[in-house]
Amino acid sequence: MGSFTVCTASWRVLRRGNNSCCYKLNSFDLQLFNGEKTEEATPKRKSEARKKGQVAKSTEISGVFVILAAFFTLKLLGTTVYNELSRYMTGIFSGIFTADITIQTVQLLFWNVILVMFKTVLPILLVIMVISVFVNFMQVGAMFSTEVLMPNFSKINPITGFQRLFSKRSLVELAKAIFKVCIIGYFIYRFAIVQTADIPRLISMDLTDSLRLTGSLIIDLAFNIIAVMLILAVFDYFYQWWEHNESLKMSKEEVKEEFKQTEGNPQIKSKIKEKQRAIAMRRMMQEIPKADVVVTNPTHLAIALKYEKRMSAPVVIGKGQDFLAERIKQVAREHKVVVVENKPLARALYPVVDIGDVVPPELYQAVAEVLAYVYRLKKRLS
Known part of the structure; x- marks a missing residue:
């Protein structure tokens, strides 16, 4: 039988002679495995220690x-x-x-x-x-x-x-x-x-x-x-x-785990945000049929506006770009909402308003002209 010698260098097997071999171990950093505590305590850790x-x-x-x-x-x-x-x-x-x-x-x-x-x-x-x-x-x-x-x-x-x-x-x-x-x-x-x-x-x-x-x-x-x-x-x-x-x-792993417990698991938070976006999109799509007009870019942007006499100014009830813009225009056409192509107005409105916001005063004139056109169009069709 061959003799075995344990060395601390690598896991390679070196053959010597007929049957003898030498097993060598790779040196590695034990800090990767022992969870060395190198991080300063977080406020949560200090608060828990104080409670104890x-x-x-x-x-x-x-x-x-x-x-x-x-x-x-x-x-x-x-x-x-x-x-x-x-x-x-x-x-x-x-x-x-x-x-x-x-x-x-x-x-x-x-x-x-x-x-x-x-x-x-x-x-x-x-x-x-x-x-x-x-x-x-x-x-x-x-x-x-x-x-x-x-x-x-x-x-x-x-x-x-x-x-x-x-x-x-x-x-x-x-x-x-x-x-x-x-x-x-x-x-x-x-x-x-x-x-x-x-x-x-x-x-x-x-x-x-x-x-x-x-x-x-x-x-x-x-x-x-x-x-x-x-x-x-x-x-x-x-x-x-x-x-x-x-x-x-604390060790780095403890800090990460505490962050997950405090802020929530990033994957779970991502799924929650995704569901919230989906709910918000469905709610917005349900409001599109109530719009008076949808102003488009015509392909990249779409902003749905609604105006009633009790309102101080027209209100944005929906907005989107690219795929969402196409979806807004599709829903608008299905419910016979007028879609107006106005590149300058669409580009000016999109970055300054969110859903639920009123049109800014500097865009009153442009929006009023679009609404006037829509009302004349509806009057002729009726």
């Missing part, structure tokens, strides 16, 4: 502004929060050993806790909520989609989940997280080195000053970290926008 809740959105942007709002509000209301908490704690610890433990005192303690939380925490939570809604609105606009709330059992499929775990998106998110931790860690380290001289002073301070200095250092550190996170979040937003557009890209 698929939009370009960066959670980093939302998170950074929420943290910034929280610390900024805390910085503004820090003194008020501190005084409120210290007053509450002082009252609690000064009377905890003298008050009788009853249901009423426990209820009073509970409502005092609620009141303090309302005064200290609620303003910060309200600011965070408003900023969060505003930032998300600025990213995606007004959008409400119920599809993201529908259960999707493919998300709990272990095979699909394993594939998502090692997908390109997951690797990018992992790289972003590692990079963010390294950058933020470096800034924390640098801030700690700079503030090393102030930390020993906490030992010699009283509790109030020590807490105030500690809070100030924490807020300064937070703003430094937020500044770094904001820069990273801007880059993340542009990446999410790019990645979203890439995910919506």
Whole structure:
């Protein structure tokens, strides 16, 4: 038996020796078969994705502004929060050993806790909520989609989940997280080195000053970290926008198919137009017997005119050229409608009027002469 060798060049068979041959494969462009998505998403594709809740959105942007709002509000209301908490704690610890433990005192303690939380925490939570809604609105606009709330059992499929775990998106998110931790860690380290001289002073301070200095250092550190996170979040937003557009890209075949669905299949549209023309032609031919005169070229053009006293000017009820012109003249003769040969008038009328239009004023005189001739002819024949 001869030996077979597979090569990547052509499908030609080359004989070597007695029975051995070499099959060679032609190289070809795989892009012709894999439906590579190279076309920008159409407005319809983007609209459908938006209805499904698929939009370009960066959670980093939302998170950074929420943290910034929280610390900024805390910085503004820090003194008020501190005084409120210290007053509450002082009252609690000064009377905890003298008050009788009853249901009423426990209820009073509970409502005092609620009141303090309302005064200290609620303003910060309200600011965070408003900023969060505003930032998300600025990213995606007004959008409400119920599809993201529908259960999707493919998300709990272990095979699909394993594939998502090692997908390109997951690797990018992992790289972003590692990079963010390294950058933020470096800034924390640098801030700690700079503030090393102030930390020993906490030992010699009283509790109030020590807490105030500690809070100030924490807020300064937070703003430094937020500044770094904001820069990273801007880059993340542009990446999410790019990645979203890439995910919506379409293949040439998808664009063609969508065009067919949106605009209709060209063959079907052609048949519809053909039927519409046929219906319009039948309707026009039914009106020809009502015409007063048919003006001809005499062989290439034919225009059927009708005039009644209630009309402001004669009306075109039919027109055609070549074969259709012959058909109009034939129907006119069958129904004893006068056919008048007038080349200048036919050539002047045909390009400026459509079926249902009145004769333009500049052609009133010429049309009136033709109609007068027709009326005299009919009067003589009658």
